[in-house]
Amino acid sequence: MINRHYLSMLQNKSVIRELSEYAARRGEEIGYDNVYDYSLGNPSVPAPQGFTDAAIRLLQTQEPVALHGYSPSLGLESVKEKVAQSLNRRFGMNYTAAHIFPATGAAGAIAHALRAVTEPGEEVVVFAPFFPEYIPYIEGAGAKARVVPAQFPDFQINFGALEEALSPAVGAVLINSPNNPSGVVYTKETLERLSSLLTEKSAEYSHPIFLLSDEPYREICFDGGSVPYTALFYPNTLTCYSFSKSLSIPGERIGYVAVHPDCEHAQEIVPMCGQISRGTGHNCPSSLIQLAMAEAVDETSDLSVYETNRNLLYEALTELGFTVNRPDGTFYIFPKALEEDSVAFCRKALAYDLILVPADGFGAPGYFRMAYCIDTDKVRRSLPALQEFVREEYGDRSLSEKQHEENKGK
Amino acid sequence: MINRHYLSMLQNKSVIRELSEYAARRGEEIGYDNVYDYSLGNPSVPAPQGFTDAAIRLLQTQEPVALHGYSPSLGLESVKEKVAQSLNRRFGMNYTAAHIFPATGAAGAIAHALRAVTEPGEEVVVFAPFFPEYIPYIEGAGAKARVVPAQFPDFQINFGALEEALSPAVGAVLINSPNNPSGVVYTKETLERLSSLLTEKSAEYSHPIFLLSDEPYREICFDGGSVPYTALFYPNTLTCYSFSKSLSIPGERIGYVAVHPDCEHAQEIVPMCGQISRGTGHNCPSSLIQLAMAEAVDETSDLSVYETNRNLLYEALTELGFTVNRPDGTFYIFPKALEEDSVAFCRKALAYDLILVPADGFGAPGYFRMAYCIDTDKVRRSLPALQEFVREEYGDRSLSEKQHEENKGK
Numbered sequence: 001m002i003n004r005h006y007l008s009m010l011q012n013k014s015v016i017r018e019l020s021e022y023a024a025r026r027g028e029e030i031g032y033d034n035v036y037d038y039s040l041g042n043p044s045v046p047a048p049q050g051f052t053d054a055a056i057r058l059l060q061t062q063e064p065v066a067l068h069g070y071s072p073s074l075g076l077e078s079v080k081e082k083v084a085q086s087l088n089r090r091f092g093m094n095y096t097a098a099h100i101f102p103a104t105g106a107a108g109a110i111a112h113a114l115r116a117v118t119e120p121g122e123e124v125v126v127f128a129p130f131f132p133e134y135i136p137y138i139e140g141a142g143a144k145a146r147v148v149p150a151q152f153p154d155f156q157i158n159f160g161a162l163e164e165a166l167s168p169a170v171g172a173v174l175i176n177s178p179n180n181p182s183g184v185v186y187t188k189e190t191l192e193r194l195s196s197l198l199t200e201k202s203a204e205y206s207h208p209i210f211l212l213s214d215e216p217y218r219e220i221c222f223d224g225g226s227v228p229y230t231a232l233f234y235p236n237t238l239t240c241y242s243f244s245k246s247l248s249i250p251g252e253r254i255g256y257v258a259v260h261p262d263c264e265h266a267q268e269i270v271p272m273c274g275q276i277s278r279g280t281g282h283n284c285p286s287s288l289i290q291l292a293m294a295e296a297v298d299e300t301s302d303l304s305v306y307e308t309n310r311n312l313l314y315e316a317l318t319e320l321g322f323t324v325n326r327p328d329g330t331f332y333i334f335p336k337a338l339e340e341d342s343v344a345f346c347r348k349a350l351a352y353d354l355i356l357v358p359a360d361g362f363g364a365p366g367y368f369r370m371a372y373c374i375d376t377d378k379v380r381r382s383l384p385a386l387q388e389f390v391r392e393e394y395g396d397r398s399l400s401e402k403q404h405e406e407n408k409g410k
Numbered sequence: 411m412i413n414r415h416y417l418s419m420l421q422n423k424s425v426i427r428e429l430s431e432y433a434a435r436r437g438e439e440i441g442y443d444n445v446y447d448y449s450l451g452n453p454s455v456p457a458p459q460g461f462t463d464a465a466i467r468l469l470q471t472q473e474p475v476a477l478h479g480y481s482p483s484l485g486l487e488s489v490k491e492k493v494a495q496s497l498n499r500r501f502g503m504n505y506t507a508a509h510i511f512p513a514t515g516a517a518g519a520i521a522h523a524l525r526a527v528t529e530p531g532e533e534v535v536v537f538a539p540f541f542p543e544y545i546p547y548i549e550g551a552g553a554k555a556r557v558v559p560a561q562f563p564d565f566q567i568n569f570g571a572l573e574e575a576l577s578p579a580v581g582a583v584l585i586n587s588p589n590n591p592s593g594v595v596y597t598k599e600t601l602e603r604l605s606s607l608l609t610e611k612s613a614e615y616s617h618p619i620f621l622l623s624d625e626p627y628r629e630i631c632f633d634g635g636s637v638p639y640t641a642l643f644y645p646n647t648l649t650c651y652s653f654s655k656s657l658s659i660p661g662e663r664i665g666y667v668a669v670h671p672d673c674e675h676a677q678e679i680v681p682m683c684g685q686i687s688r689g690t691g692h693n694c695p696s697s698l699i700q701l702a703m704a705e706a707v708d709e710t711s712d713l714s715v716y717e718t719n720r721n722l723l724y725e726a727l728t729e730l731g732f733t734v735n736r737p738d739g740t741f742y743i744f745p746k747a748l749e750e751d752s753v754a755f756c757r758k759a760l761a762y763d764l765i766l767v768p769a770d771g772f773g774a775p776g777y778f779r780m781a782y783c784i785d786t787d788k789v790r791r792s793l794p795a796l797q798e799f800v801r802e803e804y805g806d807r808s809l810s811e812k813q814h815e816e817n818k819g820k
Contacts, residue, residue: 001529001581001617002675006682046474055698059466064456068659104514104693111691119411133688140689171411207411249478251697265412268420275419278543279550280690281521283514287661288465289696 014132016040016357019346023355030353036382037355038370041180041331043248045301051247054295058288067291071284073274075102075256082294083256087239090298091229094261101273104253104285106216106242107133111280112273113238113257114141114172117210122171124212127157128363129334131180131214138174146170150364153325155184155334157194166201172210173198178217178227181362181369182334183310183327185221188228195234208236208264216242216255219300221329222307235262238269243293245331248301252289306331309372309379316383320390331373334359338394342368352389354382424542426450426767429756433765440763446792447765448780451590451741453658455711461657464705468698477701481694483684485512485666492704493666497649500708501639504671511683514663514695516626516652517543521690522683523648523667524551524582527620532581534622537567538773539744541590541624548584556580560774563735565594565744567604576611582620583608588627588637591772591779592744593720593737595631598638605644618646618674626652626665629710631739632717645672648679653703655741658711662699716741719782719789726793730800741783744769748804752778762799764792 016039023037058067074080080097087093103109118124120142126134128150138145148165151158166173175194177186186194194211202209213230218241221227231237242255259269277283284290310327317324317335324335337345342358346368349356359367372379426449433447468477484490490507497503513519528534530552536544538560548555558575561568576583585604587596596604604621612619623640628651631637641647652665669679687693694700720737727734727745734745747755752768756778759766769777782789 001527001532002678003526003529003682006526006685007675007678009685010678010681040480042480044475047478052469052474056466056469059462059469064462065454065658068457068661070450070452070660104691107693108691111689116413116416117411119413122411136685136688137691140691248475250480251478251694253693253696265417268412268417271420272413272416275416275546278546279521280692281514281518281547281550282690282692283517283663284661286663286696286699288699 015343015361016132019355019357022350026353033378035353035355036378036385037374038372038382039355039357041371041373042250043245043301043331044373044375045248045303045305047248048296048299048301050299051249051292051296055288055292058291068287071102071287071290073277073284074270075100075284076287076290076294079290079294082297083258086297087258091232093229093231095258096261098270099259099261099266101257101259101270102285102290103240103255103257103273104282105244105250105255106214106240107137108253108282108285109240109242109255109257110134110137110174110212110214111140112276112282113212113240114138114143114174115276116269116272117212117238118143118171123167123169125162125165125170125173126363127162127175129155129179129181129359129367130363131176132361134174143171147363150182153323155179155182155325156186156190159193159197162194163197166197166209168205170201170209172212174212174214175230176214177230178220178327178329180217180330181332181359182325183330183332184325185225185227185328186230188233191228191230191233198234198236202236210263211237212240213237214240216245217330219246220303220306220331222310222327225328227329231258231260235260236264238263246300246303247293247296249289252286254285254289254293305376306373308376309374312376312379312383313370313372316386320387331371333370333372334364334367335370337366337368338390340366342366348393349389352385354385354389425753425771426542429765429767432760436763443788445763445765446788446795447784448782448792449765449767451781451783452660453655453711453741454783454785455658455713455715457658458706458709458711460709461659461702461706465698465702468701478697481512481697481700483687483694484680485510485694486697486700486704489700489704492707493668496707497668501642503639503641505668506671508680509669509671509676511667511669511680512695512700513650513665513667513683514692515654515660515665516624516650517547518663518692518695519650519652519665519667520544520547520584520622520624521550522686522692523622523650524548524553524584525686526679526682527622527648528553528581533577533579535572535575535580535583536773537572537585539565539589539591539769539777540773541586542771544584553581557773563733565589565592565735566596566600569603569607572604573607576607576619578615580611580619582622584622584624585640586624587640588630588737588739590627590740591742591769592735593740593742594735595635595637595738596640598643601638601640601643608644608646612646620673621647622650623647624650626655627740629656630713630716630741632720632737635738637739641668641670645670646674648673656710656713657703657706659699662696664695664699664703715786716783718786719784722786722789722793723780723782726796730797741781743780743782744774744777745780747776747778748800750776752776758803759799762795764795764799
């Protein structure tokens with residue numbers, strides 16, 4: 001019989017998708033160059049030449065039977081080895097190939113990691129604001145999301161609320177730093193405090209609480225800063241990575257789970273991912289893509305455009321009186337809307353050809369997300385539209401300033 | 411907490427994997443050329459040049475941002491269109507792009523199709539002998555396998571047993587023709603009778619029984635024959651295809667679900683697969699691989715070697731007195747072992763460097779599988795070893811002939 005659950009999911013159209021479809025239709029009317037589309041997190045810079053060259057070289061020089069043959073279900077050994085060595089070199093870890101499970105992007109990595117370290121019915125803690133797809137990943141594993149409210153205005157962890165959430169039913173905690181949608185990077189202090197609390201609660205409940213660290217934006221960090229490597233702080237960490245953003249290849253579906261060598265069941269988790277894969281039909285990422293990625297494992301696209309865009313938008317938004325945290329990384333910025341109903345706010349923006357995403361789905365109603373992985377030229381051209389939108393819909397600067405003052409007081 | 415179910419799965423080592431690992435170790439001792447490894451279904455002929463050329467051309471000429479960008483979750487429109495047109499041209503169907511869901515090989519296709527057209531707890535009918543991975547696919551969808559015993563000696567459908575199995579709890583029936591492991595192709599008569607029975611039972615139970623047709627070997631058919639296209643016989647058919655065998659690219663993980671345009675919920679099933687994908691982290695196959703496949707959608711590798719190998723092995727096996735059906739297609743042959751315990755039989759064969767797979771996992775104990783997707787030269791060189799194995803372990807031809815006679819009487 002047709003599955004009623006998945007059939008009913010078709011009724012709930014994603015707001016992001018609806019907006020993105022609107023943007024495409026509007027683009028047909030006025031030219032897509034004139035639509036200030038901040039809806040989608042699709043990288044706008046090319047893959048590094050090293051990736052393209054590696055893929056071409058593999059196709060031109062390798063025996064097709066070997067190149068396109070089945071990857072072992074736990075991944076190509078040479079690829080796992082190169083990923084492990086790269087992480088060890090960069091972060092002082094001591095992974096071996098046996099700790100690396102190649103996956104189809106962070107989506108595949110998180111879906112497998114969640115199934116490996118939770119029992120059905122357990123809770124998985126997520127922190128608002130969060131990537132909305134975390135919910136289907138968690139529910140797909142048979143677990144339940146337990147949302148810890150956002151800590152305003154810095155979007156670090158609200159430890160009071162976390163401690164309350166950490167009941168014995170919690171099997172895992174899922175973090176994302178640099179964060180989609182807030183752009184915040186968790187500080188060392190945040191990670192140390194998180195590690196202490198999880199260690200304490202694991203001991204209290206006599207079972208490990210696993211930490212899943214979703215890090216697709218790890219290489220996009222601004223102001224010369226760097227992102228603390230989560231696994232260094234807590235041994236029961238499964239790092240979920242994607243090359244979608246660092247190599248600008250989201251369509252190629254390549255990433256990994258890296259299991260901390262001192263994690264409980266460290267030797268079993270990657271083989272368990274292989275077993276999980278049998279039921280989902282995931283199998284391994286494309287062999288060609290695994291091999292080309294391994295050749296470019298230490299490269300990144302030129303990611304500097306994202307910092308340029310961040311600077312332009314942060315300055316413009318603060319000048320217009322928005323309450324907004326300055327992103328430390330990613331290509332997202334996450335301001336507070338100028339009215340309580342951020343859906344209404346974003347709908348009004350459409351009249352100015354501004355495509356903004358209300359953050360209700362991210363667990364932070366009243367905020368909105370702008371994905372600034374677009375040409376800097378378009379960001380510049382969007383600023384007068386943004387100004388006009390704010391002035392016409394929400395009055396002149398005096399109102400904005402008043403609100404600005406109010407926000408400061410919070 | 412660590413997931414006990416997946417952890418416990420690590421104890422059950424797959425027999426095929428164990429044999430394949432033995433073959434690799436033995437290969438290190440005596441040279442892999444001297445190991446007659448019939449264990450794995452890994453194609454041995456190169457991908458068609460058209461596929462390789464298309465992939466290189468895409469990498470050399472397309473803008474990387476567009477080429478490697480996110481595929482829509484339901485697949486790249488141009489790719490879906492080309493697949494639909496190819497099926498319409500070849501089989502007289504009337505698919506549109508909306509009926510095609512690109513998937514990571516047949517594994518991804520079956521895993522999605524099963525979740526779409528069964529409710530948890532329903533039964534899915536499979537026919538012995540069957541590909542052992544059907545069980546994790548079915549269980550991964552929350553359904554239960556209901557095995558219909560094999561019909562000897564022709565391996566068509568045992569309709570008496572099927573009718574008994576078709577209770578109201580059955581949501582779907584999963585067939586595989588050309589068949590792994592028997593090599594049989596279902597005749598038009600078989601498909602007509604299957605269609606009649608499913609139509610009758612669907613009416614009796616007032617709900618559709620969906621037919622999942624797993625067709626990765628569709629292009630490997632011998633003696634100038636062709637494989638009847640299942641969907642032509644029954645509208646509630648979801649065709650699950652993989653290019654792993656036709657293009658010899660199993661590591662690239664590319665295939666599709668094609669939903670019959672007259673299937674119930676035909677317009678919803680592909681979007682439902684997109685929703686299912688959100689929970690499994692499957693997302694779409696690699697963009698580059700989707701596009702290169704679409705350029706080569708009507709091509710195949712030179713598959714003639716499989717027929718040559720089939721002829722050699724069928725002749726040798728029958729001469730040695732094996733009960734064996736002459737495969738119509740695939741690259742498998744499925745003889746009856748020369749003792750009741752086919753595991754013991756296959757273990758004894760190892761001493762002759764023959765790697766044969768006992769068929770207990772395929773739901774047909776007493777039989778064994780040979781995957782002859784290997785060099786013809788190696789097939790030829792394996793024949794004296796096969797002869798020696800049979801003579802030394804099971805006596806001279808007179809015994810075999812006696813058994814041969816017995817088998818004829820069955």
